[in-house]
Amino acid sequence: MLYINGQWCDAHSNQTFEVKNPATGDIVASVAKGDAVDAEAAITAAQAALQSWGKKTAKERYAYMKKAADILRSRTDEIAELVTREMGKPVAEAKGELGLAIDYLDWYAEEGKRIYGDTIPASATNKRIIVIRQPIGVVGAITPWNFPLAMITRKVAPAIAAGCTIVLKAASATPLSAIEIFKAFDEAGLPPGVVNLVNGSASAVVGAMMKSPVVRKITFTGSTEVGKELVRQSADTMKKVSMELGGNAPFLVFEDADLEKAAEGAIASKFRNAGQTCVCTNRIYVQKSVAKKFAEIIAEKMKLLVVGNGLDAGVNIGPLIDNQAIEKVEDQIADAMSKGATLISGGSRLMEGELAKGTFFQPTVLLHTTQEMKISREETFGPVAPIFEFETEEEVIQKANDTEFGLASYVFTQNLSRMFRVAEALEYGIVGINDPLPTVAQAPFGGVKESGVGREGGKYGIEDYLDYKFLSIQLEI
């Protein structure tokens, strides 16, 4: 179903598309496939709702958002299971993601109360300068499948807290998770048109958003390739853009690190969501003097990873999203092996028994990987951990920065001076220092270079949905 102007509806064309469970190949549901006509209807509804929503007090907006958050909280088990059936991540991870999705609603419900302006000393005694903050207007949002809940609230929560209205298109792999979030908005009683959901054809729905002069801001999370195209398209109507794009995260392990903790961290960061997160470790750099020991610890800990259907107890790695994802991983492994890498564990698609119905891949470790291999240049988005060796701090900083991406990076060391030296030299928006999982609602998430523009989360995330207005007042004094 689409959600337009406070109503659940079919696509105007009556077209639908199917959602497939990547663990079993089963069809989970058939959902409405929106197009440009549906998107235009949603944009019109969002425009009509903008004035009255913008005039509500922060406290009124807070009440709606808190209610939606509470509804989602009360449905944790059923929503988490749905996420697992729709895109494969283990139920425990899906619950964790829902917790984060709710955190964004809770946090921005409060932050909406702190949208402050300024007064500025004027240049004349009879003048006063005041700066007020106002909602930017109607927002177009596009989200990916790998965090099908949290990527939605990370956009919708700051947008509506700022007084904007929004039209969102979720990934075609995960429309059902999006529908659950919008059900909560509906049940919380948000006024018609404030939030609208139009799933369906990416080119048609997003195309309508990009063409519309009413849509003043585009917020996108997804691949760098699509992000660049949307930035180009946004030029015609000069939209403000936020782009949360791909990553190629380096994970640096120095000889003074706690190797046990570093290995646990590398596994947590590399294999979460089967390696399908934008902040997943992509390249593990280990100082030569401890590389052998580190590889042994990793190999031992990896024995604890259980691949399977995320609904089954004990499973901590689910399937990849589709066959294309498997092919990308296979291609990167073959390329690395042909250039001298050594396979330590894994390396193949899992085809035994029930697993053959899904898109499962063995957790894989490669040694002797180098900068020339595809795996060091491209985002892997799969459960493959390549281990690179380095000798000096200077060398590893150069190698870590040798990429067009700049989203997340990780440093494991117990030397305080090195922590700061290295963290400050890394060209990344996020540095996890002895911390493999840094994402929280109150901190700024986002990248530099081709990983994007703008930040989501925290006081920084609401800025993107606000404009400044300068009031110059002449008085009779």
Ligand code: NAP
């Ligand atoms: P994607 O292919 O770029 O798709 C993302 C969204 O864009 C989906 O809703 C998709 O719709 C839509 N889309 C696809 N092609 C489009 C086009 N030509 N015009 C307009 N919209 C289009 O990315 P994905 O495979 O879903 O997600 C994985 C990527 O997202 C990875 O690169 C990952 O690093 C990145 N990501 C980044 C962050 C971050 O915060 N930086 C967070 C999560 C993921 P359809 O599904 O209908 O094709």
